[in-house]
Amino acid sequence: MRSGLHRHPVCDGLLSSPWYFRPAVALSPSILVLLLGEGMSVLKREPPLLHREGPLNDPELLLTPPLPILSIDKIFSLPGHAPTGHSSSSSAEPTTRGRWSFIDCFLRLSEQFMVVGLLQRLSEKLPRVVHRLSEMMKPQVVFVLGGPGAGKGTQCERIVKNYSYTHLSAGDLLREERSRTGSEFGQLIDTYIKEGKIAMEETMKSDEKKFRFLIDGFPRNQDNLQGWNNVMDGKADVKFVLFFDCSSEVCIDRCLERGKSSGRTDDNRESLEKRIQTYLQSTRPIIEQYEQQGKVHKIDASRSVDEVFADVKNILENQG
Ligand SMILES: Nc1ncnc2c1ncn2[C@H]1C[C@H](O)[C@@H](COP(=O)(O)OP(=O)(O)O)O1
Structure with missing residues (x-):
């Protein structure tokens, strides 16, 4: 497996590229050697950048929150969004040697080696730095909740234009699956959407392995939350x-x-009243649970798109 990876042209390029190992990427040598499966023996070597003087090259400093979250996109230059709601960068062929190629390479590697798991196992035996590394590599998730029409999609669109997040819209994913020819879930999803109920959390599983996600319209009920916790516990923050x-x-x-232009079958008064009820009965309690954990940023969404986005920006910039 390892030799196969070494043959990967992008990885070869990166490993030999001084460009890549320059400034703000002092962690990358460690990450790469871990990814390339050289594991603990290589950790004993001293990646030169980690030992240069200056704050950027101090591994402790780099790994200290909130910097890891900010630095993830700098280090990996993650794409801001996936065009249709699905994250597609890992399946795209690398075309250039550079940041995009590295992302590609990295995502492939991370899927192949289950990096977080590897790092977590190593961190049981190795010092704090590796433990922090494993934490840093976990996908960072922001849930986006609010009633139907509150402006979640509109704001997410702005967020991905301005910040490095992959946007996953539960509703869009479901609608996409429903309209896929031959989908075994089509009818079920159709009924769920029209009735204002929520489809199963299993539909979210396939997109679990990336870094910064906005997950819009999920978790909307206790089942979703439980499913999330079962599937993602320890794998995402x-x-x-x-x-x-x-x-x-x-x-x-x-x-x-x-509804006048969206063509959405659920944008009619009857569906909307059911969806609002479902939201009040099922989603609000989920928001309250997160509120008790001090994790909710409540935004007055009745204002203009710009005013709402100004608040969003403040939050994202203060939280990384
Ligand atoms: N702050 C705002 N003020 C006025 N209209 C808004 C708005 N935010 C969004 N809209 C419009 C855009 C859409 O036509 C509609 C619903 O917005 P949306 O982003 O699709 O909502 P959601 O994703 O929460 O269902 O309202």
């Missing part, structure tokens, strides 16, 4: 929840307006 709060009337008005 929920950093916080962005809660777009506005009245049911505002939500309904916006969705009816959206």
